[in-house]
């Protein structure tokens with residue numbers, strides 16, 4: 001597999017290089033030079049395969065000989081060791097639950113696969129790999145749990161002090177081992193600025209082997225195609241041949257992976273990009289003008305992104321053909337008010353508790369179906385990106401009572417929390433990174 005930079009298609013790198021660099025020097029994003037189609041025979045009989053089998057078929061088709069077959073199989077079985085069930089709400093409406101991994105959000109797919117790919121490529125005796133990640137909540141937990149215990153790696157997570165939910169904080173601070181957490185006295189943007197500066201700091205770069213685990217890494221994108229194909233397999237078992245997917249979107253990595261799956265041959269009728277007030281993409285599809293804005297805070301805070309980093313990839317996949325993208329992707333935005341109503345409605349109508357991000361995807365699916373009735377033989381699926389227990393503060397009293405705590409969370413409360421508090425100045429962070437070298 002070769003990849004190019006979206007800013008310079010002449011610059012080609014190996015998969016391994018793209019994984020460790022995360023981003024090309026020219027600030028483009030890595031994209032596969034060629035997007036191969038899955039074997040049609042396989043797609044026609046996909047209902048016969050399990051999630052790990054489907055994942056292996058996709059990964060080996062994309063990566064070719066980057067990782068030998070048996071190693072890739074073992075890697076996938078280790079990374080994708082939880083379910084992604086399609087749950088039926090009514091005859092034609094389904095929710096794809098992506099929150100059954102260790103951190104209870106879909107980011108587990110990307111983080112677990114990426115951590116294992118990095119570990120695979122690390123040679124014995126090589127310098128310790130220092131993974132830096134800034135998080136507004138969900139990314140940090142997935143990355144921490146993804147890398148926990150992975151040899152020759154160490155993770156440093158920066159989160160905004162007091163601005164993540166209890167469960168999110170516990171997922172960052174109770175790991176010990178090779179995972180370190182820093183509560184930054186500032187916002188998520190401050191955390192991200194510190195990480196960015198670290199990557200351009202000569203002192204840090206000369207002493208540590210830094211890498212980033214953010215959502216633009218190609219090794220996070222690829223495994224997200226697995227659950228789209230696997231959802232289709234489940235729907236085929238129920239007699240459907242085509243699907244509409246509604247995806248709650250922030251950085252547009254999730255829907256980007258769906259579109260990559262489509263390019264690889266997944267029969268999708270329509271994608272729906274669902275956003276909150278951070279509506280750069282809905283505005284772009286409506287007006288043709290791409291104008292990013294500073295992010296605004298909403299109840300669906302994992303989607304509070306004003307400049308979606310993966311949008312470039314989607315434009316690249318469709319050769320900047322806006323008309324084509326508009327045909328395939330409809331976009332809708334919803335306010336906090338509407339989000340709460342959506343959560344309520346899903347509960348009243350289907351007796352199903354959905355997190356705010358999931359509710360936005362549901363609302364978008366409904367808006368789409370209202371504008372353009374969906375034929376009976378097409379499944380309508382909205383993606384559930386996180387478990388409700390990660391966002392209890394958003395739920396009104398009566399719904400909040402209904403939130404259940406999965407096993408992953410109950411054990412968190414018994415663990416010891418450990419983190420350091422730092423200011424948002426770079427000097428303090430730099431010094432800590434340089435001097436607290438021992439685990």
Ligand SMILES: *Cc1c(COP(=O)(O)O)cnc(C)c1O
Nearest residue numbers: 138250251252253254302385386
């Ligand atoms: C990260 C996240 C999103 C947004 O996904 P993108 O790939 O950034 O579009 C949506 N919901 C939840 C719960 C998330 O954690």
